[in-house]
Amino acid sequence: MKFELSEQQLALQDTVDRLLQERLDRQRLLQVFDSDDGHDAELWQALAEMGVLGILAPEEHGGIGLGMLDAAVVAEVLGRHAAPGPILGHTLATLAIAEGGSGEQRERWLPALAAGTAVATVALDEADGRWQPDEWQLGVSSSGDALSGRKTNVLYPAMADVMVVGVAGGALVLVENPGETMTVRQVPCLDGTRRVAHVDFDATPCQPLATSAERLRDAALVLLAADAFGGARRCLDLAVAYALEREQFGRLIGSFQGLKHQLANLAVEVEPARGLYWYAAHAFDAVPEEAPRMAAIAKAHICDRFVHAGREATQAHGGIGYTWEYGLHIWLKRAVFDKVFMGVPSLHRRRSAVMAGWAAA
Amino acid sequence: MDLSYGVEYEAFRAEVRAFLEESWSPGDRRDPERIRAFRGQATERGYLFRNIPRRFGGSEQPLDVLKGQVITEEFRRARAPMEPPGIGVSMLVPTLLERGEPWQQEMFIPPTLSGDVDWAQGYSEPGSGSDLASVRTRGELVDGEWVINGQKIWTSNAQNCKYMFALVRTEPDAPKHEGISYLLLDLKQPGVTIRPLKMITGQSGFNEVFFDDARTPADWIVGKRGEGWQVSRTTLKHERTGIGGAENYLDQFDKLVTLAGSCRRNGRPAIEDPVIQDRLAEIEGYLHAHKYSTYRQLSMNLGAKDPGPVSFMNKLVVTDIGHRIAAVAQELIGDDSLLLPSYEPGHKVGNERWMNQFFGSLGVSIAGGTSNIQRNIIAERGLGLPRDSQGDGK
Numbered sequence: 015m016k017f018e019l020s021e022q023q024l025a026l027q028d029t030v031d032r033l034l035q036e037r038l039d040r041q042r043l044l045q046v047f048d049s050d051d052g053h054d055a056e057l058w059q060a061l062a063e064m065g066v067l068g069i070l071a072p073e074e075h076g077g078i079g080l081g082m083l084d085a086a087v088v089a090e091v092l093g094r095h096a097a098p099g100p101i102l103g104h105t106l107a108t109l110a111i112a113e114g115g116s117g118e119q120r121e122r123w124l125p126a127l128a129a130g131t132a133v134a135t136v137a138l139d140e141a142d143g144r145w146q147p148d149e150w151q152l153g154v155s156s157s158g159d160a161l162s163g164r165k166t167n168v169l170y171p172a173m174a175d176v177m178v179v180g181v182a183g184g185a186l187v188l189v190e191n192p193g194e195t196m197t198v199r200q201v202p203c204l205d206g207t208r209r210v211a212h213v214d215f216d217a218t219p220c221q222p223l224a225t226s227a228e229r230l231r232d233a234a235l236v237l238l239a240a241d242a243f244g245g246a247r248r249c250l251d252l253a254v255a256y257a258l259e260r261e262q263f264g265r266l267i268g269s270f271q272g273l274k275h276q277l278a279n280l281a282v283e284v285e286p287a288r289g290l291y292w293y294a295a296h297a298f299d300a301v302p303e304e305a306p307r308m309a310a311i312a313k314a315h316i317c318d319r320f321v322h323a324g325r326e327a328t329q330a331h332g333g334i335g336y337t338w339e340y341g342l343h344i345w346l347k348r349a350v351f352d353k354v355f356m357g358v359p360s361l362h363r364r365r366s367a368v369m370a371g372w373a374a375a
Numbered sequence: 376m377d378l379s380y381g382v383e384y385e386a387f388r389a390e391v392r393a394f395l396e397e398s399w400s401p402g403d404r405r406d407p408e409r410i411r412a413f414r415g416q417a418t419e420r421g422y423l424f425r426n427i428p429r430r431f432g433g434s435e436q437p438l439d440v441l442k443g444q445v446i447t448e449e450f451r452r453a454r455a456p457m458e459p460p461g462i463g464v465s466m467l468v469p470t471l472l473e474r475g476e477p478w479q480q481e482m483f484i485p486p487t488l489s490g491d492v493d494w495a496q497g498y499s500e501p502g503s504g505s506d507l508a509s510v511r512t513r514g515e516l517v518d519g520e521w522v523i524n525g526q527k528i529w530t531s532n533a534q535n536c537k538y539m540f541a542l543v544r545t546e547p548d549a550p551k552h553e554g555i556s557y558l559l560l561d562l563k564q565p566g567v568t569i570r571p572l573k574m575i576t577g578q579s580g581f582n583e584v585f586f587d588d589a590r591t592p593a594d595w596i597v598g599k600r601g602e603g604w605q606v607s608r609t610t611l612k613h614e615r616t617g618i619g620g621a622e623n624y625l626d627q628f629d630k631l632v633t634l635a636g637s638c639r640r641n642g643r644p645a646i647e648d649p650v651i652q653d654r655l656a657e658i659e660g661y662l663h664a665h666k667y668s669t670y671r672q673l674s675m676n677l678g679a680k681d682p683g684p685v686s687f688m689n690k691l692v693v694t695d696i697g698h699r700i701a702a703v704a705q706e707l708i709g710d711d712s713l714l715l716p717s718y719e720p721g722h723k724v725g726n727e728r729w730m731n732q733f734f735g736s737l738g739v740s741i742a743g744g745t746s747n748i749q750r751n752i753i754a755e756r757g758l759g760l761p762r763d764s765q766g767d768g769k
């Protein structure tokens with residue numbers, strides 16, 4: 015039995031962690047959080063050079079050709095540092111093109127996506143939380159090569175050179191350089207590290223993409239769970255560090271049993287979930303019959319824990335945690351994003367109940 | 376990631392399974408002689424008492440955590456008995472092996488392994504629960520014998536036990552932790568009175584034990600005078616942590632799902648109710664998290680690596696899962712939770728049997744270190760927060 019990360023996976027986490035420690039201190043993170051576009055071009059380039067942007071792209075197309083577990087352990091580190099930018103949508107679209115793209119589509123996009131010179135995203139939601147493939151209604155023309163209608167909560171659409179779009183019937187299509195056939199409607203975003211906007215397609219040219227939409231959905235759930243674990247664990251670490259530095263009544267507040275028990279409870283909520291996202295990612299790579307249900311359970315469980323951790327950590331910090339400039343709110347808001355993006359936890363618990371055969375859909 | 380045990384261990388598993396098919400049928404469970412004979416055979420094969428020398432009745436196997444895990448899994452599957460339950464085997468024997476005199480090992484270990492003698496644990500007192508080192512039961516050496524006076528409490532199964540291992544204050548002038556000795560004594564003597572306590576469930580499982588000039592030989596002491604606290608910590612080290620405990624709760628969860636399929640809500644099977652589904656799925660999240668957390672810990676222990684603070688959390692994690700299961704079970708059985716589970720002859724106990732789990736899960740949050748003591752341990756040893764003076768159960 016070996017249920018732990020390989021030396022290579024630990025080294026990968028460590029390398030990304032060090033990069034983010036260097037390039038993304040709290041001040042820089044707040045700058046990006048407050049910026050107009052929620053993007054850090056230098057960080058993007060550095061992540062590309064490290065291979066993070068092409069982690070799921072095959073080597074023959076300029077990527078590093080690793081699996082979902084590798085992508086997920088990196089996502090944990092991105093969550094730990096609340097790394098901003100279009101990475102999530104980019105990684106998912108890269109996976110979709112790598113798994114179901116035609117030879118020509120792969121050739122055209124994967125090298126540029128791995129190098130970070132092109133940006134990709136996914137457009138899945140259709141308002142009112144319709145994230146699931148069987149809920150999509152976006153229309154494709156009868157000729158099958160043009161889209162019209164709206165997608166909501168699309169990650170960084172204005173920046174995207176290529177989009178993977180979910181359409182009626184639970185299929186995926188590829189939209190390249192949409193230009194003026196697509197209108198982006200900006201919305202004020204709660205999470206400044208992952209910006210979303212709505213898009214309206216108007217006879218936008220598209221091409222079929224043979225990727226399974228369900229598999230893309232499961233990949234998204236796993237990466238969100240991993241990000242949430244990293245974020246939740248960071249909230250715990252930040253609260254513990256603060257408890258070891260802040261004094262009141264002439265003592266470190268971390269010596270008060272009330273706070274110790276609060277933080278112990280938080281640790282018990284968060285820390286055991288590490289193996290849950292590992293296994294969900296491993297199942298995506300190697301145990302297909304368990305993958306959809308494990309992805310749903312991991313997303314629902316860990317994203318709930320992250321919001322809880324964000325709130326507890328904020329409360330443990332007192333007034334300073336409630337300020338904008340201290341920056342702790344970045345993780346709480348990222349937690350809300352992880353919880354809601356691709357569907358709220360109760361929807362995934364319902365899906366997992368149906369998949370378990372507890373009741374008919 | 377490799378969750379298989381590997382070829383060598385799968386071959387070992389096949390061997391254990393073949394032995395069980397040949398030597399055990401679940402019908403044997405009601406026959407004490409049959410159980411005793413089976414344990415003898417299983418020990419002969421090296422499956423039970425693996426870390427105990429052969430000269431004391433063990434099977435003296437090299438340490439192999441995975442073989443231990445395979446044996447546990449296969450015995451559970453076949454519903455075959457493992458080592459006799461009770462703290463004699465799980466706590467006293469490892470303590471004697473580590474700290475006992477050779478004659479103590481020879482005298483006490485074999486009959487404990489065979490199940491011929493049971494042991495009671497004399498730790499808690501009315502005034503010494505979480506603050507165990509404050510024990511006041513005293514022992515004085517008089518004419519080559521310890522004379523013991525005082526009281527122990529929460530002593531499970533004392534009326535059926537021949538012996539007790541006890542923490543007794545023998546050095547009243549020494550500092551708190553250094554004035555205690557670890558004594559062994561015979562419970563079947565005039566100076567010992569055992570009074571059963573009726574538990575929250577109505578059953579009697581634990582007792583008060585009173586000592587009124589009870590006596591034990593001077594050399595029935597493990598370790599030296601005043602070393603009892605340290606010796607008792609040796610014992611605690613041998614208590615199994617929550618590792619492997621996930622299987623018990625996975626079984627319990629499966630039973631809960633079965634219960635949800637048989638109970639009705641609003642005229643339909645309860646399991647079709649979205650509220651019940653949501654709560655079951657929520658428990659499943661905690662359960663799978665703990666399951667893979669224990670796999671990770673097992674895997675790291677095998678490689679002699681430190682799994683980190685999570686190893687302090689296992690007891691609280693399973694306690695919380697038990698509470699969640701109890702809460703949902705009560706929603707499911709509804710009116711049946713107004714009944715006291717009765718095991719009177721001729722009475723068939725129904726869904727109210729889940730009230731045993733309702734109370735049992737509460738007991739888990741008290742026994743073996745209360746949940747608040749667990750929180751101290753997690754905060755101090757796991758998270759590195761400042762230590763309270765005494766409140767960590769050290």
